Amino acid sequence: MSTTPRLAPASPEMAADFGSLMSHTPNTMLRFFETYAEFWQNGVVAQEVKEMTRMRNARITDCGY
Amino acid sequence: MGWITETTASTPLEAVLGQRPELLKRYRAFCQTFWEDGLVPRRTLELCRLRIAAIHDCAQEWAIRDGQVALNNAEIAALKRGELTTFSASEQVALNIADQIPYQHHQITDAQITDADRELTTAGAVSLLTACAFFDVNCRLRIVLDIEERPAELSAPPLHHGALA
Numbered sequence: 629m630s631t632t633p634r635l636a637p638a639s640p641e642m643a644a645d646f647g648s649l650m651s652h653t654p655n656t657m658l659r660f661f662e663t664y665a666e667f668w669q670n671g672v673v674a675q676e677v678k679e680m681t682r683m684r685n686a687r688i689t690d691c692g693y
Numbered sequence: 694m695g696w697i698t699e700t701t702a703s704t705p706l707e708a709v710l711g712q713r714p715e716l717l718k719r720y721r722a723f724c725q726t727f728w729e730d731g732l733v734p735r736r737t738l739e740l741c742r743l744r745i746a747a748i749h750d751c752a753q754e755w756a757i758r759d760g761q762v763a764l765n766n767a768e769i770a771a772l773k774r775g776e777l778t779t780f781s782a783s784e785q786v787a788l789n790i791a792d793q794i795p796y797q798h799h800q801i802t803d804a805q806i807t808d809a810d811r812e813l814t815t816a817g818a819v820s821l822l823t824a825c826a827f828f829d830v831n832c833r834l835r836i837v838l839d840i841e842e843r844p845a846e847l848s849a850p851p852l853h854h855g856a857l858a
Contacts, residue, residue, distance in 0.1 A: 634806045635815050652816040655730050656823055659723035666716045690799060 705841035706857045732820035741791035742828045748795045751832040756844040786812045794825045
């Protein structure tokens with residue numbers, strides 16, 4: 629389960645992580661986080677259920693991030 | 694007939710996602726960036742979108758076409774069968790990644806990512822990988838929610854008259 633990005637971060641000062649990689653596409657990153665925030669902050673599904681499904685999905689897809 | 698009560702939106706996907714209007718609005722804006730940013734050639738995006746639809750056997754996604762990308766019958770048949778050597782070397786780099794996104798994402802090699810970086814720039818590679826991941830998401834949504842199949846030729850995919858087709 630690798631947690632090391634295979635592409636360089638957008639700026640050498642940045643740590644290589646999901647955010648710094650997505651910074652290569654700032655428009656996409658902004659819209660992604662706007663979508664993600666709406667998903668997490670609103671809606672009728674309880675936070676606990678969302679978190680459980682997120683973790684279960686990460687486990688099934690073997691995503692160490 | 695899908696599983697979710699539909700809203701009155703103009704397209705089948707939006708009719709379902711419209712249960713969460715603000716989420717739909719933001720998701721639509723997010724998906725649009727793959728085309729808007731122009732980091733990956735439009736034809737490459739269309740090839741990858743259709744290859745992922747073919748892998749999922751997603752008739753709903755397969756029935757949608759980018760009106761600005763003219764694919765001939767041989768190319769469409771090749772996408773369906775996964776005969777990726779039909780396409781240019783640069784397109785194959787993207788298609789080989791798209792081919793593995795749905796069920797073989799752990800098998801995507803360092804060399805494949807390096808090739809995408811070289812062919813598309815790093816920004817293009819990030820854009821391609823994000824686009825492919827969400828082409829996969831859209832197929833899964835359409836299949837799991839049993840969203841109606843409605844053929845469409847889009848002027849600005851994934852938007853069709855301002856809606857997600």
